[in-house]
Amino acid sequence: MNILIKNGRVIDPATKTDKISDLYIEAGKIKEIKDEITPSKQDKVIDAKGCYVMPGLIDLHVHLRDPGLTYKEDIVSGSKAAAKGGFTTILAMPNTKPVIDCADRVKYVHNKAKEMAPIHVLQIGAVTKGQAGEELSKIKEMADAGIPAISEDGKSVMNAGLYKEAMKIAAECNIPVFAHCEDKSLMEVKGCVNSDEYTKELGLPGISNAVEDVIVARDILLAKEAGAKLHLCHCSTKDSVEMIRLAKEEGLDVTGEVCPHHFTLTSDEIDKDDSNYKMNPPLRTKEDKEALLEGLKNDIIDVISTDHAPHSRDEKNQPMEDAPFGIVGLETSVALTITELVEKGIITPMQMAEKMSYNPAQVIHSNKGTLKVGAPADVTIIDPEKEYVIDSMTFLSRGKNTPFNGWKVKGMVKATICDGKIAYMNQEAAKNFK
Numbered sequence: 001m002n003i004l005i006k007n008g009r010v011i012d013p014a015t016k017t018d019k020i021s022d023l024y025i026e027a028g029k030i031k032e033i034k035d036e037i038t039p040s041k042q043d044k045v046i047d048a049k050g051c052y053v054m055p056g057l058i059d060l061h062v063h064l065r066d067p068g069l070t071y072k073e074d075i076v077s078g079s080k081a082a083a084k085g086g087f088t089t090i091l092a093m094p095n096t097k098p099v100i101d102c103a104d105r106v107k108y109v110h111n112k113a114k115e116m117a118p119i120h121v122l123q124i125g126a127v128t129k130g131q132a133g134e135e136l137s138k139i140k141e142m143a144d145a146g147i148p149a150i151s152e153d154g155k156s157v158m159n160a161g162l163y164k165e166a167m168k169i170a171a172e173c174n175i176p177v178f179a180h181c182e183d184k185s186l187m188e189v190k191g192c193v194n195s196d197e198y199t200k201e202l203g204l205p206g207i208s209n210a211v212e213d214v215i216v217a218r219d220i221l222l223a224k225e226a227g228a229k230l231h232l233c234h235c236s237t238k239d240s241v242e243m244i245r246l247a248k249e250e251g252l253d254v255t256g257e258v259c260p261h262h263f264t265l266t267s268d269e270i271d272k273d274d275s276n277y278k279m280n281p282p283l284r285t286k287e288d289k290e291a292l293l294e295g296l297k298n299d300i301i302d303v304i305s306t307d308h309a310p311h312s313r314d315e316k317n318q319p320m321e322d323a324p325f326g327i328v329g330l331e332t333s334v335a336l337t338i339t340e341l342v343e344k345g346i347i348t349p350m351q352m353a354e355k356m357s358y359n360p361a362q363v364i365h366s367n368k369g370t371l372k373v374g375a376p377a378d379v380t381i382i383d384p385e386k387e388y389v390i391d392s393m394t395f396l397s398r399g400k401n402t403p404f405n406g407w408k409v410k411g412m413v414k415a416t417i418c419d420g421k422i423a424y425m426n427q428e429a430a431k432n433f434k
């Protein structure tokens with residue numbers, strides 16, 4: 001099937017293109033971008049007037065919960081939710097049951113995804129066996145099986161010597177290390193929200209900035225000595241941003257990601273009785289959020305990822321202290337990025353394409369994230385003017401745990417095309433789809 005996308009605003013960071021054009025997809029590849037392309041009879045035509053046409057979005061940080069925790073999500077439900085959210089590639093974190101720490105488990109995810117997912121799913125390998133922090137997992141074997149990165153996400157590897165060994169192996173395999181930065185020994189017992197005046201008033205135990213910051217500092221120093229490429233997950237504090245700035249200034253191979261909830265909400269907006277405001281790291285102060293926004297604006301922060309962390313209703317339906325950390329994000333990320341960042345003039349649409357597609361591709365040394373002629377036809381079409389109200393009941397994800405239910409937002413995914421095939425098409429858009 002050949003697809004002609006008409007009259008869209010084609011935004012491609014790789015070629016520095018930002019122009020109203022037609023884009024033609026043939027045999028799964030980008031064939032041509034021109035002012036005006038005339039469709040032949042058998043072509044599918046998508047009217048993209050008023051829409052961004054971006055390289056397919058890439059989410060470096062997703063929890064698919066498969067294997068073992070599929071009551072929360074699985075590869076099929078998660079990848080369908082991702083396609084609806086505009087993503088053509090997602091990276092799955094290895095904190096499943098069992099943990100993904102050997103090649104066979106990587107292959108299980110890749111094979112199931114190839115068979116059943118509408119988009120590309122890449123499985124990340126754990127740093128240590130069973131994420132127990134004691135013995136390294138089979139990193140080389142997993143690298144041969146195609147992992148794009150290693151990560152202990154959900155926790156930090158507290159044994160710095162062991163972590164440095166892992167970093168050296170990752171460097172040899174030419175894959176990055178994705179770091180979840182958290183020193184649990186620094187947080188209050190049952191810490192569940194940021195440590196500040198407001199949460200103290202609420203009587204909730206806290207997680208201070210240092211819980212994150214000391215490990216960010218450590219991991220940058222370890223990566224420097226190990227010669228590894230380090231990607232810092234879900235940065236939430238102002239000092240994280242500052243340390244990434246310094247690392248970059250020094251020429252280290254360090255990148256940072258921020259999640260929509262951290263650039264949208266602050267700790268003083270937490271509803272004490274709603275654990276959908278509980279995630280790790282926690283919502284921080286206005287000062288931290290400002291630093292994240294500044295980091296996004298001046299490109300210290302390279303990547304916007306979701307940290308999509310689905311949990312069941314029963315699990316989340318517990319008091320703040322007892323509920324698990326995490327919220328879903330695949331189906332709200334584009335709207336929050338447009339509403340909070342693009343509309344407010346913090347980043348340009350070009351920067352949005354960089355942080356949600358081109359830069360994530362660069363982090364994992366992928367040739368995706370571009371609309372160059374000849375590239376695989378992974379394309380996302382977004383209507384930035386479309387206003388709607390977020391309704392978690394319409395999510396394709398099994399997880400409905402979001403603090404953004406009922407929020408009025410702007411920016412809707414119209415279509416997601418993966419390898420030249422329609423992975424998702426918005427109902428309304430489908431009506432005009434010839």
Ligand SMILES: NC(=O)N[C@@H](CC(=O)O)C(=O)O
Binds near residue numbers: 180278309310325
């Ligand atoms: N972010 C979260 O709050 N939760 C994640 C773990 C993680 O990303 O650290 C999860 O797996 O549920």
Ligand SMILES: [Zn+2]
Binds near residue numbers: 155233234280
């Ligand atoms: Zn994490």
Ligand SMILES: [Zn+2]
Binds near residue numbers: 063
């Ligand atoms: Zn995570």
